[in-house]
Amino acid sequence: MALLFRAFYATSYSGYIRKTSKGVPTNAVYGFIQYFFDAISTFNPTHVICCWDMGSSTFRNETYSLYKQNRIEAPLELLPQFNLVKEVVAEMGVPNIGLVGYEADDCIGTLANKLQSDSEVYILTGDHDMLQLITEQVKIVIMNKGRSNYTVYDLETLYTTKQLTPLQVIDMKAFMGDTADNYPGVKGIGEKTALKLLTEYKSVEGCLESLELLPASVKKKIQDNLDMLHLSRDLARIRLDVPVECALNDCLWALRHEAAARKFEELEFGGLVKVLAEVVNG
Known part of the structure; x- marks a missing residue:
């Protein structure tokens, strides 16, 4: 298509x-x-x-x-x-x-x-x-x-080009959302922050397990949008x-x-x- x-x-x-x-x-x-x-x-x-x-x-x-x-x-x-x-x-x-x-x-x-x-x-x-x-x-x-x-x-x-594994491609969408497909991810988290989180904590689960270690503003964004984080990940997964x-x-x-x-x-x-x-x- x-x-x-x-x-x-x-x-x-x-x-x-x-x-x-x-x-x-x-x-x-x-x-x-x-x-x-x-x-x-x-x-x-x-x-x-x-x-x-x-x-x-x-x-x-x-x-x-x-x-x-x-x-x-x-x-x-x-x-x-x-x-x-x-x-x-x-x-x-x-x-x-x-x-x-x-x-x-x-x-x-x-x-x-x-x-x-x-x-x-x-x-x-x-x-x-x-x-x-x-x-x-x-x-x-x-x-x-x-x-x-x-x-x-x-x-x-x-x-080498995107610093991602295949599974992390899905998790990037979970955090960032997708404007083309019209789902928001975690409001306030863009590509730079999402990549930094995945580089350090490897996955959505790794980030959630380490919430207390995250900057307060990022932690709050994730907590406030937890349902949409999981939903966006499910929508992104082929x-x-x-x-x-x-x-x-x-x-x-x-x-x-x-x-x-x-x-x-x-x-x-x-x-x-x-x-x-x-x-x-x-």
């Missing part, structure tokens, strides 16, 4: 939105496919899965009614592209995974957790929340601005036990060239038909 939204806004900011001759908007799908093939050529995966949000209502909204309530509605031109992009992905031979009531992040976390025992997993995203999923076998590929601009995070990179399945055999990357080419021609993606030929020919 992050890639699809990025593709939409990257190509619509000028006011022009790519459409078919029948008036179907396709700019987000076109851009997504460009990102997709760029990542394929960069990382050369043996298997590929795409995970999607399946509506705005999830268990997190039920837990905290204000969760993501600050988000603006998706632009009208993007709405039909949510299903269209899944059609295109399926025609290429890639499984679409999503489950109502959960976010794509939870599906990604669950599948990465399952598949890491048999393979090395790379998660391509624009979302730094995913850094909590890093293990010895799971790496996070963050898409930076521009094409072919990636940062690959493993355990070492995460620690689930690893979503009831979704995708075995390695089901996601082998083998581009269905003819089916994809037909779909691209239907959507008037002339330039991408040429890209398909390049992918097939190596």
